Amino acid sequence: MTTTPGATPTIVLVGHGMVGQRFLEALAGRGLTATHRVVVLCEEPRPAYDRVALTSYFSGTSPDELSLTDMRFVEDHGIELYVGDPAVAVDREARTVTAGSGAVFAYDTLVLATGSFPFVPPVPHKEAAGCFVYRTIEDLLAIEEYAKNASTGAVVGGGLLGLEAAGALKGLGLTSHIVEFAPRLMPVQVDEGGGAALLRTIEEMGLTVHTGVGTQEIVVDDAGAVTGMKLSDGSELATDLVVFSAGVRPRDQLARDCGLSVGERGGITVDEQCRTVSDPHVFAIGECALAADGRVYGLVAPGYEQAETAAATIASDEAAFTGADLSTKLKLLGVDVASFGDAHGTSDDCLDVVYSDARSGLYKKLVVGRDGTLLGGILVGDAEAYGTLKAFTGSVPPVAPESLVLPAGAGEAVQLGPAALPDEAIICSCNNVRKGTIREAVTEHRCTTVPEVKKCTKAGTTCGSCVKVLGQLVTAELEASGVEVDKGLCGCFAQTREELYEIVLALRVNTYQELLDRYGREGARGGDGCEVCKPAVGSIIASLAPTIGASGYVLDGEQAALQDSNDHFLANLQKNGSYSVVPRIPGGEITPEGLITIGEIARDFGLYTKITGGQRIDMFGARVEQLPLIWMRLVDAGFESGHAYGKALRTVKSCVGSTWCRYGVQDSVRMAIDLELRYRGLRSPHKLKSAVSGCARECAEAQSKDFGVIATAGGWNLYVGGNGGATPRHADLLAQDLSDAELVRLIDRFLMFYIRTADRLERTSTWLERIPGGLDHVRDVVVEDSLGICEELESLMAAHVANYADEWASTIDNPEKLARFVSFVNAPDTPDPVVGFVPERDQMKPDLPLLSIGMRPATDVLEGSAQR
C-alpha cells in the first residue's frame, strides 16, 4: 500500500519509546495533531512505556502499569499508531518510509526516535542460551523465565544499569555477581572515593563484585547453555545466566542506510533544532541522536527536551537544544547514589569538599568554584540532599558547602529547605520544571496537593526522585500564602466529619438542613450545601438512623436529595448513562436456582453479565426505567440489594472452608454469611469489605480486607485495616482465637468506632494509619474499652441490625419512589436515545460513538456549548 500526501501534511515518527511518546504529547500540546496526519511506527509489541522504571517490574509493577500511553490520547488526537511494526527503510528522495508489514508511508516530516541498543562485547558464545540484555519488558520477561531454573547470575557491567540488573537478579533469588572492567563501580557517575563506599555497601548485601576484570569468553555446556564465564585475570566464574549491561549504542542503522550523516562513534548528527544536518525534512531525538554539542545523551530528561525542541521547530516556534545536565539519582538494593552537575570536577580551578565514612558506606563530595558557586557533586549512601543540592547547582548556596554534606548530628549540619532555592532552580530535571513554576501552580493555579501540582506542571511524573522536594515546596508555599490548612469538611462546614458525627449523635440532629442552618459556616447557612457534605451527612444520618430517630430508608424525604447519584438510583452509573445491578450473594454462596434466576433476568433484559472480583455477579447495561422491573424479579426470587453503589458493606468473601476443604479448621462459609447478613446496609465513611478464610492458607484473602477473619484451631483471628486497591495494605492482627460471639462483638465495636471517627472517604487502612496511637489505640478502645464507649458502640450496631430493611424491596413497594426511575419526566416510556449498545464477545457493550455524536442538533453547538 502506498499512501500519498494529500492536503494534510504528514509527520511520521519512527520509534515509540519514552522520547517518541513525549514528542507526540508535545505535538498535541501545540495543536499539530489537528493540522497534521501523524503516523507512528512502533517496533516493540506494546506502545511506549516507562523504561526508566523498568526494574520495578520485579517488585510487582505490571507491564500495563508501566505504560506511558493512554489509548484515549492516541484516539482523541487521531494518531495512527502501528504497534509491532518497525520501519525497515527510508527513501529520502521519494520521502517515504517502508514498514516491516510492507506498508509505505509518505512523509513531509520524518522524526527518528529509535533509542539505543545494548552493547554486547564481542566475546565467544555471547548468544548462548542464558545470555540476556536489559532494555525492554520482553528482556525482563525472558530473564524471569530463565531464572526459574538458575541459581547463579552474573552481570557484565557495573554501571547504573548493571547495578539495577544485578539487584533484579538478586531479587529473583539468584546468587549475583557483577563484573566491571573499570577499577570501580559506576565509573561514569562516581569517583574513586564514591566507588569505594558503594562497593562496601553492595558487598555487604551479598553481591560479589569483580572490578578491574574483563569478560573474555562465555563458557557453555554441550547443549549450548551458559555454565560460566572466563575473566581476563585468568579466573573462571560459574554462572547459569549472564546479563550484558556494558553500555548502549545509538540505533542509527536506519539512518545510515538512507545516507544520513552519523557520528564517528554513532548517533544521528543533528543541529540545535534536532534537525538532521543532512536533510531538513528529517529530525532525530532521544538516545539515537548525536546532539549539536557533540554528545549522545543516555538519559531521558535531555531526550524530553529534544522532543519538545523538535515539536516546537515543526510548529515554526523558536527552540534549541544546546546540551543538558547528566545528574542522576539511583536507589537500588537500598543504596542511594546520586551525581549531579560537574561531578568529576573538570572545570578550571574548582575545589572539592569531601565527607567520607567508609565504615557506614557514606561518601559525599561537592565540587565548588573559587567564588563559592556549587558546580556539582556525588552522594553515596545518603542522597537526602540531592534535590536541594542539584537545584542550587550553578549558584552560591546561602550556607557554607561543607555544612551541606556533614551528616546530621556532626555539629555543623544544616537542613537547607527547598524554600531557600531561587525560582530559577530546576526542581524536576526529567521534565525541566523550575521552582517558580511549582510555586505558580500553588499560587495561581490553586493546586493544593502534590498530585494536583504534578498534573499541572508534569514535575515528578517521570523518575520520581524530585517528589520529596516537590512535597516540601507545596507545603511551604501553602503556608507562605497564609493558607491555614482548613480541616473543615468542605466550604459549607468548618467541622470535620468526626465532629459532625458527634453533633448529630449527641444532639439528635436528624436532618441535613437543620445541621447546615445551625452548624454550617456563616455563608453556607440557608443554602443548598454541596456535593461533598450532602452525601457525607446523609451517610452519618443513615448509620445512626434508628438511634437519632431518622428513617433508615435512604430515599425517604430529605435524605433522597442527599444521596450520591448512585445511591439515589440504588445502582451504579456506567459511562453511557446506563446502570449496573448487583444483587447480594452472601459469602459468595449461591444455589443453582439462584444462578438460573440471575441468568434468566439478564437474558430477558439483554444485560451484560460478569463475575466480579467480590464473588458475585454484576449485570450491566440496565436503563434507568428498567431498574424497578429487574428488581421486582430479583426481589421475588429472594435477592436483596448488594449495595455495590453505596459507601456501605460490600461483600464478605469466603473460601469453601472446613465443610469441603481438607485443610479447613472452621466453617468459613457460614461465618462469612453471618457477617455479611449482620452488617449489610451499614452506611460508613467509605466502602467496607471483609472475608473469612477457613485456615491460614488464606484462600479468601482476608488480610486485604477492612476486617478479615482467619480460622484457627481455637477459633478465629481478626485482622483489621487491610486494603487492596491502589495502595494495598496488609491488615493488622487485632485479636486472636476468638469465639463466634467474641468475634462478632469485636467487629461491632471496631466498625462503629471507625464510622464514628473516620474522615469522609477514609478507608479503615488510612484511618488506622492516621489516628493518633494507631492500632494500639484502636485495640485499647475496642478490646480494653479504655474510653468506656464499647457499650454504646455495641448498642448502636444492635440498632442498625434490628432496623435493617432491604432498600430495593422498600422501593418497589412504593409507587411514589418508583416515579423517579423514568428516562424522562415528560416521556417516561421513551428510552434515553444515547444509551445504545453494540455487540462484543457474544454479549454487548456501550455504544460509545453514540455518546460523542449525542443527539444534539447543530444549533445547540453553535450556541457555544463545548463539543468534546
Place this chain on the structure above:
Amino acid sequence: MTLAPETTDLKVQLQLADTWFTVCDLSLLTPGRGVAALLPDGRQVAVFRDRTDRLYAIDNRDPFGGAAVLSRGLTGTHQGRPFVASPLLKQRFDLATGECLDDETVRVTAYGVRTAV
C-alpha cells in the same frame, strides 16, 4: 375555569425559542434533585428545583463524558452560585448559566424556566 393555585398542580415550563413548553407538574421535582425532560426536537434538558423552590434548567448532556446524565447529579451552592456536579466525573455546572465551574472553556446551554398554572 379558575382554581385556587394551592389546589392546582403548578406546571413547570421551559422557554424554547418563543414558546413555553410544559414539562411536568412541579410536584414531580424533589427539592435538591433534578429530572430529565425530552424536548420535541430530541434535545434533553435537566430541570432542577432547589430548597427554596427556585427552578433551573440546563442541557442534560455531560459535555465531558457525552452521556445524558446531568439531571442525576448532586446539587449545591458554590460562592453563591447554584450548581450540579456531574455524576460521571464530578465537574460542576452553574445551573443558572450552564458554565462549567471547573473548566471555564466549557459550558452547556441554560434554559429559561418558570411555573405556570
